[in-house]
Amino acid sequence: MSVTPHPPRQPYNPAMLELARTVRFCLNDPVPDQSASLETEKYNSFSSWPAMAGLGRFYQLTVACRGQADPASGYLLNIRQIDQAVRQNVLPHLQSVIASQTSPPMGALMQHVLALLQPPLHDAVQHVRLELTPYHSLQIGKHAMNQLSIRQQYEFSASHRLHVPAWSAARNQEVFGKCNNPAGHGHNYRLHVTVTGPITPDGRVLPVAQLDELVNREIIELLDHKHLNTDVPALADLNPSVENITQVIFNLLKEKLPALGVTLQEVSVSETEKTVCTIRHKD
DSSP: OOOOOOOOOOOOOOOEEEEEEEEEEEEOOOOTTOOOOTTSOOSOTTTOSSOOOSSOEEEEEEEEEEEEOOTTTOOSSOHHHHHHHIIIIIHHHHHHHHHTTOOOOHHHHHHHHHHHHTTTTTTOEEEEEEEEETTEEEEEETTEEEEEEEEEEEEEEEEEOOOOTTSOHHHHHHHHGGGGOTTOEEEEEEEEEEEEEEOOTTSOOOOHHHHHHHHIIIIIHHHTTEETTTSOGGGTTSOOOHHHHHHHHHHHHHHHGGGGTOEEEEEEEESSSSOEEEEETTO
């Protein structure tokens, strides 16, 4: 019986990969009988480790590494290495900053966090993102250490009707269904805005309150509790789909944000938990 030989294996051709790992942790105020350490067993690192104790502080740090996977293991890095690098290098630094009861320049802090992670992760870290709240985060990249990205979330409620006047009633109903209801319908929209700005020589960046004031003035007051078909001049000639709403917001912010010394990078509008539209500067 003849056996068909296997075709020769193709040589391993590694791709350049990006691996992101999110580490959740709590920084707790020290108490006299606190014996837990970073070396103790991690019972629930999914939620956070160290775990919350009292009125602690919860953070998420996402570390994105770039490189080629090892041909044998398939790993770019063992994710345990990333976890260990964060907990052994970044957490003690953040805890010392908090213990000092000072407010550090956030640009300088993010620069230092990225620098702390490079040696234990073989200089593979491309960027890090620190989520200070569920709605606000900072990001810095290896190749732009003098710039920081700020991402902030907002909300507004508005009603609209999806309708194209040039179309027949039948076609509008066919395309838009219930969204073509003459009385309209409403959404609680979520808006994510990402801007990038310089880190000053003393390590400071745009205060998020300034970004909030501009977005509130230019976008939220324009759209919140409005009927988008009739109350918003910027949408007067547009069908107020989530795509058009996102485009209008992006254009308005792109025009106004340079006054704050920052550049608009991304706008995302969530119409529901399942539907989101995003426009990025590089697109």
